[in-house]
Amino acid sequence: MNDAQDHAASIDDPAALAAEAAAAIARLTGVDRHDIGLTLGSGWGKAADVIGETVAVIPAEQVPGFHVSGVPGHSGTLRSIRLASGKHALVIGARTHFYEGRGVRAVVHGVRTAAAAGATTMILTNGAGGIDPAFRAGEPVLISDHLNLTAASPIEGANFVDLTDLYASRLRDLAREAEPALQQGVYVQLPGPHYETPAEIHYLRVIGGQIVGMSTALEAIAARQAGMEVLGLSLITNPAAGMGDPLSHEEVLAEGKAAEPRLAELLSRVVARL
Numbered sequence: 001m002n003d004a005q006d007h008a009a010s011i012d013d014p015a016a017l018a019a020e021a022a023a024a025i026a027r028l029t030g031v032d033r034h035d036i037g038l039t040l041g042s043g044w045g046k047a048a049d050v051i052g053e054t055v056a057v058i059p060a061e062q063v064p065g066f067h068v069s070g071v072p073g074h075s076g077t078l079r080s081i082r083l084a085s086g087k088h089a090l091v092i093g094a095r096t097h098f099y100e101g102r103g104v105r106a107v108v109h110g111v112r113t114a115a116a117a118g119a120t121t122m123i124l125t126n127g128a129g130g131i132d133p134a135f136r137a138g139e140p141v142l143i144s145d146h147l148n149l150t151a152a153s154p155i156e157g158a159n160f161v162d163l164t165d166l167y168a169s170r171l172r173d174l175a176r177e178a179e180p181a182l183q184q185g186v187y188v189q190l191p192g193p194h195y196e197t198p199a200e201i202h203y204l205r206v207i208g209g210q211i212v213g214m215s216t217a218l219e220a221i222a223a224r225q226a227g228m229e230v231l232g233l234s235l236i237t238n239p240a241a242g243m244g245d246p247l248s249h250e251e252v253l254a255e256g257k258a259a260e261p262r263l264a265e266l267l268s269r270v271v272a273r274l
């Protein structure tokens with residue numbers, strides 16, 4: 001096959017598209033293998049500047065399968081970072097959300113690309129609403145498990161992937177060595193893009209949800225399918241609907257900004273232990 005045929009074939013094959021993206025990343029960064037994949041959600045972006053030395057920044061549109069983000073506060077780049085340990089982290093600054101309507105394959109392409117680039121650890125971060133009143137706005141919380149309420153899966157066909165210990169207890173223990181005060185909670189992914197009604201938040205609390213957002217669960221499933229260990233972290237940017245003031249995207253961005261230095265420091269200490 002020539003390159004054009006190769007690319008045409010990959011459009012209907014997520015694994016081939018991820019392999020193509022990983023090859024482009026290796027070529028554009030000069031880094032053959034990345035050890036850690038990192039998706040930085042609202043509030044977490046500054047971590048990319050402090051966890052190590054940036055080797056290369058690539059515009060998302062130069063890598064097959066990535067799209068420019070439509071969400072203010074999300075960066076639209078891929079970045080290769082060398083950590084003090086000598087490991088390489090690939091920061092996916094171009095997350096596609098389920099609510100963008102590009103389908104689940106697009107949502108998990110970043111995770112699959114990180115795996116194809118060699119990553120064995122996937123760190124997924126997000127901004128989220130706090131359902132459990134113990135979680136205050138501005139605080140990071142470890143994701144202990146999830147409820148996937150998107151009615152979707154990134155896995156296609158009869159492939160029954162085990163999700164026990166999806167958010168690896170080994171990595172959660174490491175994170176709590178870095179920050180002993182870190183609390184943990186069950187993350188609920190809803191499709192969005194609207195926030196919840198107070199009645200929905202009541203329902204989510206009753207069924208065991210403690211944190212609510214619009215990302216991460218589908219990505220975590222894809223990461224596990226790809227054989228990676230997953231670490232999930234939420235920044236609580238707002239009390240969930242009905243538990244405080246009405247929600248606004250501006251509030252979310254402001255809380256994210258205020259928490260950035262602390263979150264960057266936390267992630268530095270966590271990746272140093274991987």
Ligand code: 8IG
Nearest residue numbers: 127128129212213214237252
């Ligand atoms: I940031 O309260 C953020 N993302 N669904 N609900 C949902 N997503 C969110 C929320 C929230 N806050």
